Amino acid sequence: MTARRRPGRPPGAPRNIGWLYVLPALAVYGVFLLWPLVRGFWFSLYDWDGISTGTWAGLSNYATVLTDPGLRGAFGHALILVVFYAILPCLLAFLLVAVITRTRVRGLALFRTVLFLPQVVAMVAVAVAWQWMYSADGPVNGVLHLLHRLGLPDWSRGWLGDFTFALPAVGLIGTWVELGLALVLFLAGAQRIPGELYDAARIDGAGPFAEFRAVTLPGLRRELAVALTLTSVMALRNFDLVYVTTKGGPGGATRVPSYEVYNRTFNTGEVGLACAIGVTLAVLVFALTAGIGRLAEGRGEAR
Amino acid sequence: MLRPVGRGALLGTAALVVLATACAPGGDGGEPASKRPAAVSTDVAKAGNVTLTVWDQEVQGGQRKQIEQLNAAFQARYPNVKINRVARSFTDLQKTLRLALSGGNPPDVVQANQGYAAMGQFVKAGMLASLAPYDKVYRWTERYPKALTELNSVSADGRRIGAGDLYGVSMNGEIVGIYYNKDKLAKLGLKPPATWGEFEQALATAKGRGEQPLAFGNLEKLPGLQVFGVVQDQTAGRDKVRDLVFARGGAWTDQSNAQAAQKLADWSKQGYFNKDAAAVKWDDTPVNFAKGQGVFMFGGTWWAADLADRMKDRVGFLTPPPQQAGGAPATMGGESLPFAITAKSKHPDVAAAYINFLTSPEAMDTAVETGNLPALKPPSKQPSSPLLKEVQASWDTLSKVDSITPYLDYATPTFGDVLGGSLQEVIAGRTTAQQAMETAQRDYSAFLKK
Numbered sequence: 077m078t079a080r081r082r083p084g085r086p087p088g089a090p091r092n093i094g095w096l097y098v099l100p101a102l103a104v105y106g107v108f109l110l111w112p113l114v115r116g117f118w119f120s121l122y123d124w125d126g127i128s129t130g131t132w133a134g135l136s137n138y139a140t141v142l143t144d145p146g147l148r149g150a151f152g153h154a155l156i157l158v159v160f161y162a163i164l165p166c167l168l169a170f171l172l173v174a175v176i177t178r179t180r181v182r183g184l185a186l187f188r189t190v191l192f193l194p195q196v197v198a199m200v201a202v203a204v205a206w207q208w209m210y211s212a213d214g215p216v217n218g219v220l221h222l223l224h225r226l227g228l229p230d231w232s233r234g235w236l237g238d239f240t241f242a243l244p245a246v247g248l249i250g251t252w253v254e255l256g257l258a259l260v261l262f263l264a265g266a267q268r269i270p271g272e273l274y275d276a277a278r279i280d281g282a283g284p285f286a287e288f289r290a291v292t293l294p295g296l297r298r299e300l301a302v303a304l305t306l307t308s309v310m311a312l313r314n315f316d317l318v319y320v321t322t323k324g325g326p327g328g329a330t331r332v333p334s335y336e337v338y339n340r341t342f343n344t345g346e347v348g349l350a351c352a353i354g355v356t357l358a359v360l361v362f363a364l365t366a367g368i369g370r371l372a373e374g375r376g377e378a379r
Numbered sequence: 380m381l382r383p384v385g386r387g388a389l390l391g392t393a394a395l396v397v398l399a400t401a402c403a404p405g406g407d408g409g410e411p412a413s414k415r416p417a418a419v420s421t422d423v424a425k426a427g428n429v430t431l432t433v434w435d436q437e438v439q440g441g442q443r444k445q446i447e448q449l450n451a452a453f454q455a456r457y458p459n460v461k462i463n464r465v466a467r468s469f470t471d472l473q474k475t476l477r478l479a480l481s482g483g484n485p486p487d488v489v490q491a492n493q494g495y496a497a498m499g500q501f502v503k504a505g506m507l508a509s510l511a512p513y514d515k516v517y518r519w520t521e522r523y524p525k526a527l528t529e530l531n532s533v534s535a536d537g538r539r540i541g542a543g544d545l546y547g548v549s550m551n552g553e554i555v556g557i558y559y560n561k562d563k564l565a566k567l568g569l570k571p572p573a574t575w576g577e578f579e580q581a582l583a584t585a586k587g588r589g590e591q592p593l594a595f596g597n598l599e600k601l602p603g604l605q606v607f608g609v610v611q612d613q614t615a616g617r618d619k620v621r622d623l624v625f626a627r628g629g630a631w632t633d634q635s636n637a638q639a640a641q642k643l644a645d646w647s648k649q650g651y652f653n654k655d656a657a658a659v660k661w662d663d664t665p666v667n668f669a670k671g672q673g674v675f676m677f678g679g680t681w682w683a684a685d686l687a688d689r690m691k692d693r694v695g696f697l698t699p700p701p702q703q704a705g706g707a708p709a710t711m712g713g714e715s716l717p718f719a720i721t722a723k724s725k726h727p728d729v730a731a732a733y734i735n736f737l738t739s740p741e742a743m744d745t746a747v748e749t750g751n752l753p754a755l756k757p758p759s760k761q762p763s764s765p766l767l768k769e770v771q772a773s774w775d776t777l778s779k780v781d782s783i784t785p786y787l788d789y790a791t792p793t794f795g796d797v798l799g800g801s802l803q804e805v806i807a808g809r810t811t812a813q814q815a816m817e818t819a820q821r822d823y824s825a826f827l828k829k
Contacts, residue, residue: 119404127481128504130403212655234655239807326657326803342474344792345496
């Protein structure tokens, strides 16, 4: 005798009561995330100064985002910052992990803590500290003055006020901050790789580079995806560093989308345009993280 | 993975959400009630118990003392009024005021910054009460120089500054002038320049003798715009600058304006500015100057009290000198943030009386006593330090000959960013003066066309 079952539903298949379980989380998510997102998108279709009645603008704000050279530049800067915030720290972290896994480093815990510390410090404090580092009589220029006295050309300058170097200078602060995150993730991952794999690789006659390529890198695929996702998102929505160190200047050399969202909302009263920038940025972040996820997964299938 | 039903439900919700929001944002602004002068009550004592909520940004040293003393005096005179003061820094106030004004229960009195991006938009949205009926009683437009009341007047559509009704009144004056280091100038064997030519000669002499001629910090773009404005007052003259900013004629590409930008390029090329200027914060400039960087420094009178403290009698203040000796000087300036009444205030009469009190002759005395530069000549008090005396004298002269020109960032909501950014490029030698002025003109005509 079999129990009576409603047709069409295999046992354990999701039932509508499942919605009840997710309801609390969904409500919070909806009120604080989806609703603002929908509102933001709605505002982006208007010409609105933030206080008086807005006028329908259709997609013209998005057209401005795509055509205004200043705003296009801002998105370009964000992509350059991805190199400094995500790619560079991951490369450096790989290098460090490769060294650490091959040799025994004394005081590893200390190094790990020191390298991770920037993650813990508030970004504004980081920005103020680096502003001093880059200032006219700060340590960076101090070293360069010393080199100049030793016969090298004078490379000292106001780094954050230099049209060519301001963006890389801000980017390097990001590298410094994100390196610790990538390193800690990779170290944790590397400990999970069984030692036999390294032994096998060495018996097969693999040098340090081949060993890294064949064992460490594939073993850290997931960690790489996590690190790249977190750091790229940081790079794209980077606001506090730019706000404190350069305010988007000199000229528009360090203008980034999230700074423009703030600037257009509070300084110039173009709330509709600011929302359009915000939505575009969200789409960009989504596309980039999806791309990174696919990259990490894709490599896994090929293996 | 969503099942078809789930997807349908989600789409349905999304559609509902869109429908629910399908109205223009900010569409609930009511029209301000207009008041006839006959209905203005000036007798605060008869108003009953009133709590007046005031949002101001007078948080720095002397300014804080000034407003605290005045508030205490007002409450002592009218015990039935309690002032609920909400103090915020200038930047914080800019950010929160929009939200506060669009809410249902805004403060009674607010300091609304001049310009299209603040006062212009508030007036357009009907959030500020016109002071015209109160002006018939309190007569600010007669007591203040026209240049000052113009700055606080906006047309009802928020499109024209310097036209339309009065919406606010300011307590203090401000001008951009030239500070100089007396020790350094004496060491160079120079006297304070009496003409613009002498000033530039002094810059060249300083450079030649290995001194930094000008202390300059231009991280924020606005400082460069102010230096440009002061130079423009000399090359183009007061009337042309006013007409440009208030959109009464002229173009930024006119030769006399481009000359001013060219002057900045020349000064930069000759090494008159510190070379890291674009990386130095505005607020750090007077600190560096007090430490001995620069013989001269362009700066506003808002730095005077602090510099007098730091440098004692080693610092002097110059009105930017005229082209010919004895000619009329001109410089950029204005007034502190004006106090305005919100349209939804329940006690507009008390609010108006309060603003009148803040701008009364006795209040001007309080301003001087607390180290500020009062907008109107104080009846009985004199500033204490020699520097503040020079500042006061410069303000008096400029008010008398009516040659204070408005800040250039009033021209369009984005002007500070656009021309300020372009001038940074001019100073760095990346664009020409003419190109910078063309960029400014594009922004300007786009705004005027809107």
